Amino acid sequence: MPRPPLRPWLFFALLLLLLLAFALSLTLGSVEIPLEQVAHILLGGEPDKASWADILFKFRLPKAITAVLVGAALSTAGLQMQTLFRNPLADPFILGVSSGASLGVALVILGIGAGGALTFIAGLGVFGDFTLAIAASLGAGMVLGAVLLLSRRVQNTLTLLVVGLMFGYLASAVVTLLIYFSQPERVLVFSLWTAGSFGGVTWSQMRVFAPAALLGLLLGFVMMKPLNALLLGDDYARSLGLNVRRARFWIIVSASLLAGVSTAFCGPIWFIGVAVPHVARSLLNSADHRALLPASMLMGAAFALIADVIAQSPGSQHTLPLNVVMSLFGVPIILWVILRQKQLRQSFAS
Amino acid sequence: MLTASSLSIGYKTPLASNLDLELRPAELACLIGPNGVGKSTLLRTLAGMEKPLAGAVWLDGGNLHLMPSLELAKRLAVVLTGRVDAGNLSAWALVSLGRHPYTDWLGRLTVRDEAAIERAMRLTDTLVFAERPIHELSDGERQRVMIARALAQILPDSPLPPGEGLGGRAKAQLPISNYQPSNVPTFQRSNVLLLDEPTAFLDLPRRVDMLQLLKRLARETGCAILLSTHDLDLALRIADRLWLLASSGNLTTGIPEELALNGAVARLFQSEGVDFDHASGAFKVHQTVCGPISLHGDKDGVTAAWTWRALERIGYEVHDNGIRRPVHVDVMDPGRWRLTTPHGQSEHATLESLLAALQQ
Missing domain, CATH: 3.40.50.300 (P-loop containing nucleotide triphosphate hydrolases)
Structure with a gap:
């Protein structure tokens, strides 16, 4: 029987890459902690330098876990949106989730009445470090709610796409307006948020972030089979017995949950969601989501970890904005992978 | 069902x-x-x-x-x-x-x-x-x-x-x-x-x-x-x-x-x-502009059939019911046609030359 080759070695290689990247992100940074010390500390041993344990547990470990989750989340959401909309340019934010989150955050950072940035930042402490995450979640949730309501009623998937884009423009317009009337200090705070970072998630935030991201990923696995049915378009999917509206609803819930929590805790991270699914398709030479989805998760997680290691510019005190690193280093790599494949066009139905 | x-x-x-x-x-x-x-x-x-x-x-x-x-x-x-x-x-x-x-x-x-x-x-x-x-x-x-x-x-x-x-x-x-x-x-x-x-x-x-x-x-x-x-x-x-x-x-x-x-x-x-022609089970796609012509010859049905189509294409109304019209085509053998018109007779080895003679 001519089954398509499954290439288990590829998954093994990806898993290895992920473990390697995870180890790297724990070792490298402004201070280098030797790998055997990392293992020693994680196993509960006493470090050579007392500060290492702190660095590891307070900063690097939550950051690495965040990177893994966000990388997997955005790759999954990107893959889902690309298949749902049959569009290679679709990304996790295409339905306006990140615009909604930006709006929420902008309202908090820029919109809170008079008073200097200092009192604002002091105010953050009162709210706890959840303020931005809550604001972003509310913004993302509002847009998501509107889109989901529509998805129940709209027959044509493409209509949803346009509606999502319009919501995005609307949110961006309000954000721009807020920036226009704000003090420069606050604009700076806001622009730092838009640069994206895995470093802001504390352990207490992790208790919300990780379960939400895992739930989204789990839902992604459940929606793998419907995604395959949707490969030939809505009509064929319906004729295969799929309830297209319901499948679309849950796919959007999963993708938006993933994109929403990522944005809420790490800011908008643009690159992974578009690029990683293409690389997965290219490497696996397949359109089967049962292979593409896990491969995208592994790849996205590894890519996020590596991008973060580079952003920390090991050995120096500087940190680069995450989105900048992803684009500067990611674009050439991904262009190379994709241009090797002749038939990007054919990867999608027109 | x-x-x-x-x-x-x-x-x-x-x-x-x-x-x-x-x-x-x-x-x-x-x-x-x-x-x-x-x-x-x-x-x-x-x-x-x-x-x-x-x-x-x-x-x-x-x-x-x-x-x-x-x-x-x-x-x-x-x-x-x-x-x-x-x-x-x-x-x-x-x-x-x-x-x-x-x-x-x-x-x-x-x-x-x-x-x-x-x-x-x-x-x-x-x-x-x-x-x-x-x-x-x-x-x-x-x-x-x-x-x-x-x-x-x-x-x-x-x-x-x-x-x-x-x-x-x-x-x-x-x-x-x-x-x-x-x-x-x-x-x-x-x-x-x-x-x-x-x-x-x-x-x-x-x-x-x-x-x-x-x-x-x-x-x-x-x-x-x-x-x-x-x-x-x-x-x-x-x-x-x-x-x-x-x-x-x-x-x-x-x-x-x-x-x-x-x-x-x-x-x-x-x-x-x-128009759909009952007899041939095909569409009529040509309009008659040249008047009637009679066709005879059944050495093999195929040559006559294709001759028929050629005549129809250039606008003749073709009959093969045995009645000779002033313009008449005989299929002699496959690859030999004789054209009779009021102006005389001619023989043709290809359909192309037959049609050329008719169109003059």
Whole structure:
């Protein structure tokens, strides 16, 4: 029987890459902690330098876990949106989730009445470090709610796409307006948020972030089979017995949950969601989501970890904005992978 | 059996009303009608993809539009019009999508699923390019893969193939079958395949192949097959039954020869300004401008027939009832024609020179 080759070695290689990247992100940074010390500390041993344990547990470990989750989340959401909309340019934010989150955050950072940035930042402490995450979640949730309501009623998937884009423009317009009337200090705070970072998630935030991201990923696995049915378009999917509206609803819930929590805790991270699914398709030479989805998760997680290691510019005190690193280093790599494949066009139905 | 009673189809306003129809097992029916008359809408309504405006569609006695969608999917499959582009999918993977109604929540294929895929591909002669990506296939090959996909979706399980060819992993899965028996016994269940213009992108030989393939499938699998097409010629020759849908919304069904004889085919196209010739079973495409001409000669029917067509093409009204007209052509042998006109006689070795002489 001519089954398509499954290439288990590829998954093994990806898993290895992920473990390697995870180890790297724990070792490298402004201070280098030797790998055997990392293992020693994680196993509960006493470090050579007392500060290492702190660095590891307070900063690097939550950051690495965040990177893994966000990388997997955005790759999954990107893959889902690309298949749902049959569009290679679709990304996790295409339905306006990140615009909604930006709006929420902008309202908090820029919109809170008079008073200097200092009192604002002091105010953050009162709210706890959840303020931005809550604001972003509310913004993302509002847009998501509107889109989901529509998805129940709209027959044509493409209509949803346009509606999502319009919501995005609307949110961006309000954000721009807020920036226009704000003090420069606050604009700076806001622009730092838009640069994206895995470093802001504390352990207490992790208790919300990780379960939400895992739930989204789990839902992604459940929606793998419907995604395959949707490969030939809505009509064929319906004729295969799929309830297209319901499948679309849950796919959007999963993708938006993933994109929403990522944005809420790490800011908008643009690159992974578009690029990683293409690389997965290219490497696996397949359109089967049962292979593409896990491969995208592994790849996205590894890519996020590596991008973060580079952003920390090991050995120096500087940190680069995450989105900048992803684009500067990611674009050439991904262009190379994709241009090797002749038939990007054919990867999608027109 | 798929039937419909007093069916009205359309979107908001009916395109056709009061349709009574019946699609029988093991038969190939061709739906023919002018563009825009609602062929696709009728197919989509019969497939359960559109709701009827009135009336109902029945599949084995159950209302098709009220059937659970997975139950319907196991009995009725479609091949829609237009090219399918699904990227990196291999032909095999595309056919395997047809097993969607039978697989578990992860979409895992069991031995039964793989056997069904293989059977569908063997029936459509697509096994040879099972591993090729579908964007590399020709239109005809791709269309056959789409038919294989539809067959994999609806064909009842055949007995499992003997042990050879099944891997150890597959054997281990044998007892786990996700096939859920329907409450209609298998032998009573109809399997219906609906195709919307499956020949649209194909050249003539491919179109003939396609229709012959579908007819063979109807015979071998017992599927009821309905397809819409613009190829009246082919449909008249190959279909077991014609469904003529007129712009008035009237549907006439019957066996092709009957409908040609009783003038139903001619009436369908007359309203469109095209004449259909009962005798030859083909469209009249030429207007007579040159007056009558008589043709004689039956050494072999073929030469006379093609001479007839040549004369008609340049605008003559051709007669062969034995009465000599002032302008007359004799077919002497294949490759020798004698032209008699009031101005004299001439002999010609090719049709081209015969026509040249006539046109002077």
